[in-house]
Amino acid sequence: MITKEMKISEILDKYPDTIKIFISISPHFKKLENKILRKALASRVTLEQAASIAGVEINQLLFELNKTINADFKNYVENKKANDTQQSINELKPDWLKNTPKEKIIELDVRPILDKGQDPFTDIMKKVKALKDDEILLIINSFEPVPLYSVLGRKGFEHYTKKEGNIFKVYFLRQKNFYEASPVQDQNYKQPSLVEFEEVMEIDVRDLLPPEPMIKILETLSQIDEKTVLLVHHHREPLMLYPKLEERGYEAISHKIDENYYKVLIMKKKK
Amino acid sequence: MNNQNSVAGIYSPPFRIVVKYFVATILSFIVFNLMLLIDYKSISGHHFQPKILSINHILTLGFITMIIFGAMFQLVPVVLEVKLFSAILAEIQFWIYTAGTILLAYKFYFFTSSLSFEFPAILLSLAMTIFAINISITMTRVKKWNITGTYLASALFWLLITALAGYLLSKNLDSPFIKINHLQYLKLHAITAFIGWVSMVVMGVSFKLIPMFTLSQGHKLNLAKWTFFLVNIGLLGINWIMHYPETGIYTLIFGLLIFVGIVLYLIQIFIIFKKRIRKRLDIGLKFSAFAFIVMGISALLNFSFLFFDYERIKNLTLIYGFIVLVGYISFLIIGQMYKIVPFLVWYHKYSSKVGLEKTPMLKDMFNEKLAELQFYLMISGLVVLIPSLLMELQIFIFIAFVLFSLSSLIFGFNMIKIFRS
Numbered sequence: 009m010i011t012k013e014m015k016i017s018e019i020l021d022k023y024p025d026t027i028k029i030f031i032s033i034s035p036h037f038k039k040l041e042n043k044i045l046r047k048a049l050a051s052r053v054t055l056e057q058a059a060s061i062a063g064v065e066i067n068q069l070l071f072e073l074n075k076t077i078n079a080d081f082k083n084y085v086e087n088k089k090a091n092d093t094q095q096s097i098n099e100l101k102p103d104w105l106k107n108t109p110k111e112k113i114i115e116l117d118v119r120p121i122l123d124k125g126q127d128p129f130t131d132i133m134k135k136v137k138a139l140k141d142d143e144i145l146l147i148i149n150s151f152e153p154v155p156l157y158s159v160l161g162r163k164g165f166e167h168y169t170k171k172e173g174n175i176f177k178v179y180f181l182r183q184k185n186f187y188e189a190s191p192v193q194d195q196n197y198k199q200p201s202l203v204e205f206e207e208v209m210e211i212d213v214r215d216l217l218p219p220e221p222m223i224k225i226l227e228t229l230s231q232i233d234e235k236t237v238l239l240v241h242h243h244r245e246p247l248m249l250y251p252k253l254e255e256r257g258y259e260a261i262s263h264k265i266d267e268n269y270y271k272v273l274i275m276k277k278k279k
Numbered sequence: 280m281n282n283q284n285s286v287a288g289i290y291s292p293p294f295r296i297v298v299k300y301f302v303a304t305i306l307s308f309i310v311f312n313l314m315l316l317i318d319y320k321s322i323s324g325h326h327f328q329p330k331i332l333s334i335n336h337i338l339t340l341g342f343i344t345m346i347i348f349g350a351m352f353q354l355v356p357v358v359l360e361v362k363l364f365s366a367i368l369a370e371i372q373f374w375i376y377t378a379g380t381i382l383l384a385y386k387f388y389f390f391t392s393s394l395s396f397e398f399p400a401i402l403l404s405l406a407m408t409i410f411a412i413n414i415s416i417t418m419t420r421v422k423k424w425n426i427t428g429t430y431l432a433s434a435l436f437w438l439l440i441t442a443l444a445g446y447l448l449s450k451n452l453d454s455p456f457i458k459i460n461h462l463q464y465l466k467l468h469a470i471t472a473f474i475g476w477v478s479m480v481v482m483g484v485s486f487k488l489i490p491m492f493t494l495s496q497g498h499k500l501n502l503a504k505w506t507f508f509l510v511n512i513g514l515l516g517i518n519w520i521m522h523y524p525e526t527g528i529y530t531l532i533f534g535l536l537i538f539v540g541i542v543l544y545l546i547q548i549f550i551i552f553k554k555r556i557r558k559r560l561d562i563g564l565k566f567s568a569f570a571f572i573v574m575g576i577s578a579l580l581n582f583s584f585l586f587f588d589y590e591r592i593k594n595l596t597l598i599y600g601f602i603v604l605v606g607y608i609s610f611l612i613i614g615q616m617y618k619i620v621p622f623l624v625w626y627h628k629y630s631s632k633v634g635l636e637k638t639p640m641l642k643d644m645f646n647e648k649l650a651e652l653q654f655y656l657m658i659s660g661l662v663v664l665i666p667s668l669l670m671e672l673q674i675f676i677f678i679a680f681v682l683f684s685l686s687s688l689i690f691g692f693n694m695i696k697i698f699r700s
Contacts, residue, residue: 268496
């Protein structure tokens with residue numbers, strides 16, 4: 009049984025298959041496929057924290073994860089979910105959907121994209137961007153795209169979900185009077201800048217005496233560009249390194265593992 | 280996740296200020312050794328003599344306390360992750376303190392009536408108070424406290440007690456007013472200085488520096504907590520009981536507390552050394568390891584003093600003084616300076632150039648062979664000195680001081696080499 013207090017790394021160690029679930033639920037988790045990043049980022053992060061970073065509803069994530077690891081649980085929740093879905097389907101269509109003419113509904117079927125093994129997230133966001141205020145976005149998918157509810161919810165969308173056989177139809181409408189991306193919410197959404205990096209370089213300076221760790225790190229900087237993050241395994245927090253990184257336009261995040269082990273992530277400062 | 284990049288650039292106090300303390304330290308060490316050589320005939324008999332008191336204070340104030348000041352300005356911000364409250368106060372303090380040290384050494388040496396004892400004592404107490412205020416305010420801003428901070432805070436307290444006792448002693452020399460024996464009060468001043476001030480700093484800082492220099496990991500600092508309580512309670516007790524003419528059984532009790540505390544500390548250090556990754560001890564660590572052994576010997580010796588009248592054995596107090604001041608404290612300071620000074624100079628001059636141009640290796644910044652020679656000269660000096668003092672063999676005392684002087688000149692040479700590289 010996976011709980012929200014468990015560490016991501018712990019979950020992935022115990023149930024390696026869950027990586028697929030993570031990725032299917034949010035593209036933010038894609039970086040977990042990279043073993044180095046996983047080690048660097050996931051060892052202290054609980055499932056709950058990860059969910060909030062990625063903008064995923066925690067219960068949904070828990071549900072999906074537990075479903076894959078446990079057959080009984082799967083049956084239990086399947087039944088429960090069937091009831092829940094039944095309920096939501098029995099709900100009346102909201103007025104905004106009823107009153108919208110057909111040509112104002114923009115349809116996006118993400119199933120072909122998923123079949124190709126691609127992530128539909130960017131396609132969806134493109135459509136969202138192009139969407140006019142009086143238009144409705146209809147997403148058609150083979151499963152209920154729960155993460156989208158919160159992602160688009162933060163952008164001021166309400167949704168209505170309808171199950172037709174094996175497919176889910178989700179309608180999104182931009183709420184009136186919603187100021188898109190008020191600063192606080194926007195910040196929350198953008199928070200994990202780390203997931204934007206594509207390459208990770210890793211060095212271990214734990215068996216070096218001062219100032220050799222500093223020398224090695226500074227010498228490695230020339231290989232670190234905007235898309236690369238340098239992961240340093242250090243035996244202490246490199247306080248005297250920070251000003252030197254600053255001088256060269258880099259910044260660092262130190263992450264204490266224990267008294268004698270720090271993971272230091274170094275990246276180029278954003279202009 | 281702990282985002283630290285907002286604190287970048289605030290940790291190091293200005294290099295030019297710290298350097299003054301370091302240069303004064305190196306000079307004092309050479310002066311101390313040369314004066315021993317010049318006045319070797321005076322280094323005998325009772326310790327309460329003008330020249331011995333003068334030379335002693337050149338070492339304790341000019342060398343030991345000077346380097347602690349300089350090193351703490353550098354270390355406190357790094358160890359406690361906080362900015363030094365005032366670099367200007369550190370600079371002002373330096374000049375007041377240096378003047379006080381020189382005047383006190385001068386006054387002790389010549390016992391001239393044109394200068395009071397009180398005046399240099401006021402200067403020194405003022406400088407120490409400035410230091411204590413500067414570091415205390417710095418400490419109130421610390422966010423993540425650790426055991427080194429606790430040790431350093433207690434050291435500040437004992438520094439002020441030492442200064443106060445020193446000031447009262449100086450007034451008493453000008454015109455006697457202390458009701459208890461001057462020498463008993465002097466003993467209190469010395470115990471508080473060596474155990475409360477010097478050893479508290481040494482212990483606290485060593486929990487950070489020794490693992491850093493030996494790459495030790497995975498040790499717990501449980502014993503360090505016990506040492507802290509035992510030594511401080513012992514010291515409070517000693518400071519209380521020695522204000523009475525008869526100390527009786529109490530010195531034994533409090534002395535025992537301090538002794539056990541120091542033994543636990545040495546076990547703690549032994550554990551840290553045991554867990555080191557780098558097995559080879561470089562010259563800095565050789566000096567330090569030797570110092571820790573001598574620290575154990577001096578604690579044992581001091582403890583034994585509780586059981587017999589050590590002042591009746593000729594020169595034993597002097598021998599004990601040399602063991603503590605040279606064998607333990609000076610060895611440790613020199614060892615740590617061979618580690619810290621190259622790093623500071625390198626950091627100041629070269630750290631911004633790494634990867635852009637060639638920078639020197641730390642071990643190439645001084646002559647390690649000569650440092651090695653210095654190590655053995657100092658040990659030989661001690662080995663020759665102790666029996667010669669015991670047997671009052673003046674010529675051998677002279678030889679011991681020649682060895683010491685040579686070693687101090689090597690130290691001066693190496694330190695200059697580091698600063699100029």
